[in-house]
Amino acid sequence: MPATFVVLSPNHASGQRKQTRGRSFKLSRVASPNRQKRIQVTRACDWCRVHRIKCDNNYPCQNCHSRQGHCSRRERSKTRTLPSAVREIEKLEERIRQLEEQLQNPTKPVNDGSLVPAFLPSEQRGSKLREGVYSAGVQCAQRRQWYGLLSNFYYISRLRSHLTIALQQPQSDCNMQPKSASQVFVSPTSSKSADSSLAETALSADLGESGSYLTPTQEDYFLSLFWESYHCTFQILDEGEFREHYRSLWETSSPTRKSSALVDIILAICMQYGLAFLPREDSNSEPKAMVDGNDATIAGRWYYHRSQMLLNSQLENPTIMTVQCQILTVKYLCNASYQNMAYSGLATAVRTAHLLGMHLEPPADMPREQRELRRRVWWTLYCMECKTCMKLDRPWSAPFSLITCQLPADDRQLALISGSNFASYGENLTWLTYTQQITKMMLAVRTVFVAFADKCGDVVASNSGRGIYTDPQTLEDCAIFLGSKMEVVRSWESQVPAGMKTKRKNDGVALSTDRTMLDIELYAPLWLQRQRLMLELLYHNLLMNLHRPFICFPSTLATENDSSTPLVSPSQSVFSNATPMTESHTRLCIEHAITITRIMHQVLTGSDILSGMHEAFHFQWNATVSLIGFILAFPLSPLIPEARENIKNAITVFETFGRHFAVGASAANVTWNLVAKADYLTERFHAQLASLELQSSNTPDLLHSYLGTLTVDNMNLAGQSLDFMELMNFPMSGTTDLGFSLDPFASSEQFFSGSINPDDAWVPNQS
Numbered sequence: 001m002p003a004t005f006v007v008l009s010p011n012h013a014s015g016q017r018k019q020t021r022g023r024s025f026k027l028s029r030v031a032s033p034n035r036q037k038r039i040q041v042t043r044a045c046d047w048c049r050v051h052r053i054k055c056d057n058n059y060p061c062q063n064c065h066s067r068q069g070h071c072s073r074r075e076r077s078k079t080r081t082l083p084s085a086v087r088e089i090e091k092l093e094e095r096i097r098q099l100e101e102q103l104q105n106p107t108k109p110v111n112d113g114s115l116v117p118a119f120l121p122s123e124q125r126g127s128k129l130r131e132g133v134y135s136a137g138v139q140c141a142q143r144r145q146w147y148g149l150l151s152n153f154y155y156i157s158r159l160r161s162h163l164t165i166a167l168q169q170p171q172s173d174c175n176m177q178p179k180s181a182s183q184v185f186v187s188p189t190s191s192k193s194a195d196s197s198l199a200e201t202a203l204s205a206d207l208g209e210s211g212s213y214l215t216p217t218q219e220d221y222f223l224s225l226f227w228e229s230y231h232c233t234f235q236i237l238d239e240g241e242f243r244e245h246y247r248s249l250w251e252t253s254s255p256t257r258k259s260s261a262l263v264d265i266i267l268a269i270c271m272q273y274g275l276a277f278l279p280r281e282d283s284n285s286e287p288k289a290m291v292d293g294n295d296a297t298i299a300g301r302w303y304y305h306r307s308q309m310l311l312n313s314q315l316e317n318p319t320i321m322t323v324q325c326q327i328l329t330v331k332y333l334c335n336a337s338y339q340n341m342a343y344s345g346l347a348t349a350v351r352t353a354h355l356l357g358m359h360l361e362p363p364a365d366m367p368r369e370q371r372e373l374r375r376r377v378w379w380t381l382y383c384m385e386c387k388t389c390m391k392l393d394r395p396w397s398a399p400f401s402l403i404t405c406q407l408p409a410d411d412r413q414l415a416l417i418s419g420s421n422f423a424s425y426g427e428n429l430t431w432l433t434y435t436q437q438i439t440k441m442m443l444a445v446r447t448v449f450v451a452f453a454d455k456c457g458d459v460v461a462s463n464s465g466r467g468i469y470t471d472p473q474t475l476e477d478c479a480i481f482l483g484s485k486m487e488v489v490r491s492w493e494s495q496v497p498a499g500m501k502t503k504r505k506n507d508g509v510a511l512s513t514d515r516t517m518l519d520i521e522l523y524a525p526l527w528l529q530r531q532r533l534m535l536e537l538l539y540h541n542l543l544m545n546l547h548r549p550f551i552c553f554p555s556t557l558a559t560e561n562d563s564s565t566p567l568v569s570p571s572q573s574v575f576s577n578a579t580p581m582t583e584s585h586t587r588l589c590i591e592h593a594i595t596i597t598r599i600m601h602q603v604l605t606g607s608d609i610l611s612g613m614h615e616a617f618h619f620q621w622n623a624t625v626s627l628i629g630f631i632l633a634f635p636l637s638p639l640i641p642e643a644r645e646n647i648k649n650a651i652t653v654f655e656t657f658g659r660h661f662a663v664g665a666s667a668a669n670v671t672w673n674l675v676a677k678a679d680y681l682t683e684r685f686h687a688q689l690a691s692l693e694l695q696s697s698n699t700p701d702l703l704h705s706y707l708g709t710l711t712v713d714n715m716n717l718a719g720q721s722l723d724f725m726e727l728m729n730f731p732m733s734g735t736t737d738l739g740f741s742l743d744p745f746a747s748s749e750q751f752f753s754g755s756i757n758p759d760d761a762w763v764p765n766q767s
Contacts, residue, residue, distance in 0.1 A: 030451065046072040130453070131460045131467045132393065132576075133157045145340060146395025148458055149468070150449070152622060155548055160628050162553035166632075166681055167250050168481045178667035180337035181298045185508035189305040189338050195248035209416045213303040216257075217252075222270040223263075226576045229273050231420065231610065232527035232536055235435045236324050236377045238369070262321050264303040265328045271300030271579045272335050276612035276660045289658070289666035296661040297336045304332055320377060326352060327381055334388075335614035337663065344394060345384045350397040351383055359403045375408040376435050377591075389537075390449050390545065398445075411437045425528055429499035435530040437500055438538070444530065445542045448485045452546065455481045469552065472579050479550055479581035489543070500678040503533040511536055513591035518602055518608075529609050537599060540592040541619045544626055547589035547674065550582045551629050578614065590630045590639055593623040594646050601649040604656050619656050621667055624650040629672045635682045647675060 044055035045068075048063055055061050060071030066272035131149040147153035157496040174183075181188065207435070209441045214222065226237060242262070257263075277295040280288075293296070307325060315324045333342040353359060360379040382398055389396050415430035416423070422431035455478060459468050468478050493511055501510035508516025518528065600620045603610050604690035610616045627643045627650070632641070651671050657664025 005615045014420065038580075060406050062646055063530075073159050105620050130457050139729055144387075146394070148453070150390070150545070150549060151393035152545070154393065155551075155629065156625060158553055159625065159632070162678060164630060166554075172685055175670060176341060178663050178670050179289055179291060180663045180666075181291050181295060182337045182339070185298070188301045188333070188338060216425065219267060222267050222274055225270045225274050225422070226266050228270060229530075230331070231340070232422070232431060232530055233434060234327070234380060235418075235432060236327055236373075236374060239421075240419040242419075258487055259306070259310055261314070261325045262328075265325050265332065266309035268300035268303040268307065269328055269335065271303070271330045272296060272298075272332065272614065273612040274615070275626050277297045277608075289662055289669050291662045291666075295663075297663060300332075304329070305642060315352070318355060320356065320358070320374065323349060323353050323358065323377055323381065327377070327384065330384055330388075334474070337394065337767040339388070343394065344390055346381075349381055354398075359398065359405055363404060366415065369419075369589050371375060372408055372414055372418070373403055376432075378405050379408055379439045383438055386446050387542075390446070390542070393453070407439055422525070422527055425499055425525070428497050431527060431531075433481045433497060433500060434535065435533060437496055440533075441489075441539060441542075443491050443548070444488045447488055448482070448546060451485050452478075452482050456549075457670070461683070472582070475550065475552070476579040476582050479579065481584050482546065482585065485549065486586075493539075496535075499528075500535060501534060502529075502536055511539060513540075513588075513595045514599065515594070518599060522602075524608070530613075533599070533603060534608060534613070537596060537616060537619050540596045540599075541622060544592035544596070544623065547585040547592070548626055548629075550585040551589060551633050552582075553625070553633050555627065578730065586630070586634070587639070589626055590643060593626040593630075594642060596620065596623040597627070597646040597650050597653070600653045604653055612660075617664060617667075620650060620657075620682075624654075624667070624671055625674075628671070628678060631675075631678045632681065635685055644675075647671065685686060690745070 034148050043049075045061050045064060048055035048061060053063060055063065058065075059073045060069075064071035132146050133154050134144040134151065148159075156176055160173075160176050163171045177183070186196075215280070231237065231239070244369060245260070246263055248258075249260055249263065252258065278296075281294070307329065311322065311325055311329070326345060328347045330342045330349065333339075333345060358374055358381075362374045366374075382403075385396060385398055410430050411429055411433040415432050418432065420431065425431075454714070459474060459478060460466070463470050463474065468475055495513070503519040503521070504510055504514070504516040505519045506516050508514050508519075596619055600610070600616065600623075624647065624760055627647050630637070630643055631640060631647075637643075651668050653666035654664050654671065657669055658666075
């Protein structure tokens with residue numbers, strides 16, 4: 001039977017074979033010598049298949065390797081035969097049988113990791129156990145939020161648990177946190193209560209009337225506040241471009257301007273800032289701690305609401321202005337204490353920035369001022385997410401490994417063309433230096449935070465999920481690890497320009513915890529003074545949070561019949577002997593908290609540099625709960641008198657803020673409440689120690705049996721050394737004057753008798 005063959009010249013190259021295609025001849029079949037059977041290939045790569053040449057099983061194949069091109073083969077192919085397919089089916093059937101047996105046997109736990117699809121790469125799975133806590137006191141289980149081990153909320157939950165055990169009374173959330181707008185209203189634009197049902201809050205926005213918006217003159221006033229306040233720390237706008245944009249909105253015959261999401265959100269945060277300077281209507285009486293619709297923290301909410309409506313229409317085709325609006329939206333929510341909304345808003349902003357490629361290096365053909373503006377916008381967003389994620393100890397939305405955008409520059413030439421009229425200050429300092437230094441600091445602290453969080457995750461995994469507070473040595477290992485990672489933060493501190501640091505009096509060291517007073521430069525511009533103070537406050541706040549997990553709260557395993565067993569233990573003596581690094585981190589945490597309080601007290605009582613800065617209030621509250629926790633955990637520490645003195649200063653700071661917004665007054669009340677409880681427990685503890693001293697001479701083993709009943713955050717203290725005489729010789733005079741004088745031998749049941757709400761006994765009179 002005749003066959004058809006394609007005739008090719010042996011001298012032709014493979015690229016010239018197209019010329020011979022289609023030429024066919026009728027030839028008789030010619031016998032050819034037997035050739036070796038070719039190796040079976042599952043599927044040729046794309047390049048070999050297109051060019052119809054022989055491929056192989058290697059990756060890359062020989063042809064792609066020779067031409068140094070991309071090969072579409074992902075891995076070495078395996079021959080697919082019927083026996084191999086049968087073996088694969090049998091393996092899967094056996095796996096199904098095992099899983100069915102596990103589901104039928106409830107006593108045998110199901111390994112969740114085995115249910116993960118096998119094709120999911122192992123590095124994408126959660127390999128570390130992360131300890132955390134769900135928010136308490138929420139009636140609806142669907143509303144409970146998760147906070148990680150290193151979060152502020154987790155620390156407060158440990159403080160609450162300790163007080164619940166020590167006072168033998170449940171502690172409510174309302175007496176552990178100041179009353180903010182997020183605890184009163186379901187959203188900044190709603191009058192619905194935060195405790196409303198899900199159905200009631202489905203449509204929760206209250207649309208504003210025309211009277212809720214500003215006149216053109218009022219708009220000009222509040223917009224001018226932006227350049228005096230936020231622009232020096234949020235360097236994401238070109239002032240000249242914005243003014244031109246705002247002017248274009250009025251180029252109509254209409255008495256009102258065109259809508260602009262950017263203008264609206266700037267007006268919203270400037271109203272928050274501006275109204276925080278004004279005294280509240282009830283300032284003639286005691287500051288009220290109840291947030292209402294006129295509170296400064298939610299001022300401008302109608303502009304915020306309109307801005308969000310306009311932003312929603314830009315999400316499909318965003319611009320850099322969209323990202324700028326989203327950053328300022330997050331700032332507005334943080335000021336109003338809507339931290340979960342801010343966390344979600346950050347994720348949206350990061351995705352929008354990714355869509356625009358802002359995490360990548362800007363194109364080289366773009367003007368320099370535009371390239372640097374993109375860098376500043378991206379790194380400002382990234383720093384905001386770092387602060388929020390570390391505060392809540394929740395996952396990041398911006399993976400650092402994908403970022404190629406360089407840090408923003410801060411030279412004089414760039415400062416002159418960046419649209420603002422801020423003058424340079426010093427040789428190596430411009431108004432743009434702040435963003436660069438904040439970014440470097442956040443990257444350094446983030447490096448330590450991520451490493452420490454991973455270490456804690458390893459500890460939790462090795463302890464079968466029991467956490468880092470299982471025993472003192474486990475906590476000490478974590479403390480040693482954290483100490484070994486702090487060098488990167490010290491390196492950042494050493495390179496900060498001198499002009500970015502607030503000087504100290506009496507030869508004090510800037511950015512230190514040496515207790516020296518600030519030497520605020522009298523003739524320095526306001527923008528520079530704010531940059532210096534916010535940089536230092538943020539620095540101390542971040543480091544305080546890193547060291548704070550090592551504050552361990554004492555508790556007991558006392559039985560119900562043994563009501564006289566002490567509920568506070570001298571944990572600082574245990575740590576000083578057995579776990580020196582744990583004690584060192586605890587001391588550093590309190591020193592940073594004291595420094596924050598001293599700075600806030602000096603600045604707020606002597607100037608208005610930080611007036612209206614809501615973030616400064618959050619710094620002070622964070623420092624205050626650290627000081628209160630330290631007093632409860634270490635009642636015999638030499639730092640106790642200084643810690644108590646600074647709590648007095650913190651209350652003064654809160655009362656100063658309380659004259660302008662309600663959450664400040666509420667924070668002062670909560671602080672008084674917690675200090676009163678700390679005083680009660682401290683006096684009871686010292687009375688019990690005095691009783692033990694009288695009995696110790698007759699019963700030498702009494703103290704050891706006493707320690708055997710104590711735990712510190714579930715750590716058994718039996719066998720730990722304790723210098724009893726050293727504890728008893730500690731001077732306590734003048735250290736309990738902040739709270740109420742209580743009978744130290746009275747039990748918590750007697751103390752709370754006759755009180756409808758246990759917490760009412762601790763709350764000072766509010767009006």
